[in-house]
Amino acid sequence: MxxxxxxxxxxxxxxxxxxxxxxxxxxxxxxxxxxxxxxxxxxxxxxxxxxxxxxxxxxxxxxxxxxxxxxxxxxxxxxxxxxxxxxxxxxxxxxxERASSEDILVTKSKVYFESPCTIATGSLRRQAQWLHRYPNHKVVDLRGNVNTRLQKLKDNDWQGAIFAKAGLQRINLLPADFIDLNWMLPAPAQGxxxxxxxxxxxxxxxxxxxxxDYNSEICTYMEREFLRTLEGGCTAPIGAFAEIIDDEIYFKGCLFSIDGKTKIDIEKKVLTSQYKGFGKECAKFILQNGGSELMISIKNEMK
Known part of the structure; x- marks a missing residue:
């Protein structure tokens, strides 16, 4: 047919x-x-x-x-x-095949992170990780497609805004002034x-x-299995990243409180042949180490 x-x-x-x-x-x-x-x-x-x-x-x-x-x-x-x-x-x-999974900070000039800053993002995950690292900063909401968000950054008195690097690369909008946030865990399956x-x-x-792409399928499966087990939907402050190196998968996962003050994370590896169920296992570790209570708190806060 x-x-x-x-x-x-x-x-x-x-x-x-x-x-x-x-x-x-x-x-x-x-x-x-x-x-x-x-x-x-x-x-x-x-x-x-x-x-x-x-x-x-x-x-x-x-x-x-x-x-x-x-x-x-x-x-x-x-x-x-x-x-x-x-x-x-x-x-x-x-x-x-997956592109870059990294988040980046797009800026308009040099940013002095030790000073009070205003950073824009529409993501609770990015907000929580940013406030965990920079508790003296302010995070404001930023919505719209990539072009709209870049324009809002130009129009407002913010020091920077957080974007997925892959999105800007794909439509040739990656600016000269950006900082790789290699310390920030991406959203499950980002890129x-x-x-x-x-x-x-x-x-x-x-x-x-x-x-x-088989490798991308395996890594995103693990990250989304981690997310699904935590019952985070698409909005809770949950990060996850899996990477295949030789015959092993290296996995990092995290759960934060919305204000960034509480962080629960895990870093483990597994043979590629044993990837099924591993994301769930990592999520259960998070839940058993304070994650269950934190998820209840997050859901109550989002009501």
């Missing part, structure tokens, strides 16, 4: 770049494709922090509905935005792109599975 694969995507510049990347890869394999951009609620409501909007998957829900109702066949997402529990009938079919399709759509599942 020959059919056109309709690719659902958010209509921001970064989301379109990701969807076009998948489009090109599929067309290079001989498939016919069509882009179908849609706006998500997360793109439309810019005056509330994400955690106040009441749901996880705020950037993916619209595309899930479009897929289930037959408007699109597949969707392309930044994997860190995707809830760990996919809707019934939708399955992950490919994780593309990775994921393709999802309907479980019953064998044609699209087979086509998109050819784009899968």
């Amino acid at each position: 020959k059919k056109t694969i309709r690719i659902g995507t958010r209509d921001s510049e970064l989301a379109l770049w990701q969807a076009n990347t998948v489009k090109s890869k599929l067309e290079n394999l001989g498939y016919t494709t069509q882009l179908v951009p849609v706006k998500s609620e997360g793109d439309l409501v810019l005056d509330k922090p994400l955690y106040e909007m009441g749901i996880t998957g705020i950037f993916t829900k619209t595309l899930d509905v479009a897929m289930i109702t037959g408007t699109v066949d597949i969707a392309v997402h930044s994997m860190k935005d995707v809830p760990t529990q996919l809707p019934n009938g939708i399955v992950q079919t490919a994780v593309l 990775a792109m994921v393709v999802v399709a309907l479980e019953e759509d064998e044609f699209c599942k087979e086509a998109t599975s050819k784009l899968n």
Whole structure:
């Protein structure tokens, strides 16, 4: 059977770049494709922090509905935005080779971190880790797509704003003035792109599975398993990063209080052949060492 694969995507510049990347890869394999951009609620409501909007998957829900109702066949997402529990009938079919997972601080001039600073981010994870390191700083909310957030940084009297390095690199917006935050643990699956399709759509599942990068799939699986076990959704201050070196996976995970004062972390390694269940094991360590109480506190604070 020959059919056109309709690719659902958010209509921001970064989301379109990701969807076009998948489009090109599929067309290079001989498939016919069509882009179908849609706006998500997360793109439309810019005056509330994400955690106040009441749901996880705020950037993916619209595309899930479009897929289930037959408007699109597949969707392309930044994997860190995707809830760990996919809707019934939708399955992950490919994780593309991962780009940089690092966070960076974009600045307008030299920053003196020992002085009081105002730093912008819409992420509780980034906020908590920043305040843990710099408790005398102020963190303000920053929402919108990459272009909007860069403009807000220019327009406001902030010392810097935190971005995912991969997002800026992908659309050629990485500025000269930035600082690598190699001490900050990224969001689970940050820097990775994921393709999802309907479980019953064998044609699209087979086509998109050819784009899968096995190492990226394993590492993001472990990080998302860690996240799912902590029951953090997409908004709690949870960081995780897994990296394959030779035949081992090195894993780091953390959970913070929203104010950054409390930190619980873990660093372990496992054979690549034993990756399944390891993220869950690491999350259980966090929960048994104060994480359960901290998660209850975080959820109460976010109500």
